[in-house]
Every structure is written in structure tokens, then in C-alpha cells.
Amino acid sequence: MTSSNDTQDFTPKAESAWLAKSASQTRGSDKKEVQFHYDISNEFFKLWQDPNQVYSCAYFEKDDYNLEQAQMAKIDLSLGKLGLEPGMTLLDIGCGWGATINRAVEKYDVNVIGLTLSENQKQHIEEHWLANYKGDRTMDVRLQPWEDFSGQVDRIVSIGAFEHFGFNKYDDYFKNTFDWLPDDGVQMLHTITIPEDTEIKAKGLPLTMSKVRFIKFIMDEIYPGGRLPLASMVTDHAVKAGYTVTQEQHLQPHYVKTLDTWAANLEAKQAEAIEITNEEIYERFLKYLKGCADLFREGYTDVVQFTLQKA
């Protein structure tokens, strides 16, 4: 592309350029890259997330839901797809600040294992959730990549972590998770996706220079190592590993509202955010949240919950 004219339409090349960009590095985020994002400061994230610090697309099941209610609705939507029964063990791959594992114990009376690569998240879970837990079930949070996990669990949930994994790990991811589950096991995988070629053509989505620049900004400065899959990449790899995809639920408009809310919250807390971090981080995150809201609004990205059944 030689022109910087933002209105120029690159539609004919858009599909291949879009995927080529995201496929150009396929290794996924390493621990340092994950920590670069999540270990900025728990206080900073707390300023603009909901009180339970859920960091993924909320589910505005009812129009009047606030962010906290919508995040809990998303967690309940996700856990409700797993067929959890008391005493089972749930593995949460990329457990963030722990809201999902806590809800699973509270609502379904299960044992939980949460994996994260963020030291701040692990510390928060230990101090906030584990220290206050009085029940008999085990709540285990580990600073461990799924790549190093081994063991048997009954159900798996992964919300907003797959984007970090990298295309060349997909085969291992589905094979390993499949092996960790019993014959009747279920995994609910929630991830952002990019549109298929046909969708790009049908919607006439232009890959403008400003979009290309924004994607580069996200890859370089927000989620280094991260890559977004096509929905078909998820289902193809899952099926190859032996899973049956029993449901695919698209939540695109819900991410628009989530990101708009996060951006508005951050803007409203500008002074505190800069005091906790600095002006550069505040501006960087505001640009990321607003720009991603636009990507979802315009149809450049979607977010999908895949229910993967072993039998």
C-alpha cells in the first residue's frame, strides 16, 4: 500500500492482508508480553473495569444492565454451558482477576484451578478471593501457562485468553485440553475473531491505512504476540482434536457496549489514572479501548463463545 489516503478502499486485498498481518507472527504471547499488559497496576485496571475486574466482553442480557451485572451475566452464561455438578473440577485457562472461578465455586459448588501468567492477577486472587473463602472446595490459582499444565479436570472454561495463544499452538491447545477432559467433558471457549473472506466481501469492509495502523498499534503496544483467529480456525482445530462444536454464540454488539463503557470509565478517571500510571499509559489505553469499540461496531471483529463437547 503506497497511499496514506484514509478513504482509499483496499477491499480486494483486504481479506488476505488482514489474515496475513495476523498470521505474520504465529508463536503467541510469551509470559513477558502477557505481563507487559496485565501487570501495569491492579489499581489502574480497577479504575475502569467493573468491581469484579472481569476483563472480557460482558453480556448485556437486559438493556438496563450496568457493566457489573452484564459481566456477571456473561460469567453465568459461560458457566451455564458446561453442565457443572457439585464436586467437579473446573479449569479456567486465563482466569484474569478470578471472578469466574469464584462464581463457579459459589454457584456450582465445584473445585477450581485458575491459570494466569500475570503475577498481579495471581496475587489479587490470593488476597481477594482465596483468603476470604470459607468453603470445602479447593481453589487453586497458578502462575502457569496452559502449555505446562497436566492433569485431569471435568470441565474447562477459557474467556478472552485464546487471543494470546498464537496460531501454531492451536493444535496442541485443542489436543491437550481434549486429553485433560473425561469422555463427557465440555469446554467453553470464548474468543475474539476476525471475519472470514466471504464476510469481508459481503460487508465491503475496507482495510484503510488508519485501520492498518491501528492493528499494528494493538499488536506492538497493547497485545504483543497476540493473534486473532477466524471462527473457522477455532472450529477446524477443535474438530481435528476430536471435539464436537455444539454451539457458537456471537456477542459482537455486547463488546461494543463493554468497550464503550470501559473507555468512558477511564476518561472519567483521567486524573487518577495518570497519577497511578502516567500520561502515556492513559492515552495508550484510551486509544486502544476506543479504537477496539469501533472495530466491533463496524464489524471488523466479532467475539464468539464456542461450546466444545468431547462426546
Ligand SMILES: C[S@@+](CC[C@H](N)C(=O)[O-])C[C@H]1O[C@@H](n2cnc3c(N)ncnc32)[C@H](O)[C@@H]1O
Ligand atoms: C483478557 S484476560 C481475560 C481474563 C478473564 N478470563 C476474564 O474474562 O476476565 C486474558 C488472560 O489470559 C491469561 N493468559 C494469556 N496467555 C496464557 C497462557 N499461555 N496460559 C495461561 N493463561 C494465559 C492472562 O494471564 C490473562 O489472565
